[in-house]
Amino acid sequence: MNNMASNSSRNLLLLFAAVLLSVFAAAAAAATRGDCFQGMMGSPSDLIPSCRDYVEQETCGFDTEGPPFMAREDCCKQLAAIPQRCRCEALRYFIGRRSRPDQIGGLIDLPGCPREPQRDFARILVTPGQCNLATIHNAPYCLAMDESQWH
Incomplete structure (x- = not known):
């Protein structure tokens, strides 16, 4: 039972990390689009x-x-x-x-x-x-x- 709870916690943590990573990637992409050609x-x-x-x-x-x-x-x-x-x-x-x-x-x-x-x-x-x-x-x-x- 303890092993199952550990797997569940690990899966939840991995899911959270993946969501967080995709949010940061989207924010970085949006930020770079605006500054790629400024001042050109x-x-x-x-x-x-x-x-x-x-x-x-x-x-x-x-x-x-x-x-x-x-x-x-x-x-x-x-x-x-x-x-x-x-x-x-x-x-x-x-x-x-x-x-x-x-x-x-x-x-x-x-x-x-x-x-x-x-x-x-x-x-x-x-x-x-x-x-x-x-x-x-x-x-x-x-x-x-x-x-x-x-x-």
């Missing part, structure tokens, strides 16, 4: 202009300057320079920005290459098949990259 000149999508070239190359078949692998390499370098906790937020801005053709960052509709396929590809830039960069989720994925969260 321009918008967060300006942080990864090479990713625009790479996305257009991969989804539209556009040529880029230099060897084809350089567009990916440059994009990954720029994403890697963004703090881990801010990478998904930067991609959200990059995907959702309603930019003009003369602006450096963001995705735009192009002749023969609408924005939607570009967005679909840009969502996976941090994944293992692309840049393989850890994010706020401590893994190479951005969760919840649906349209309702685009800025």
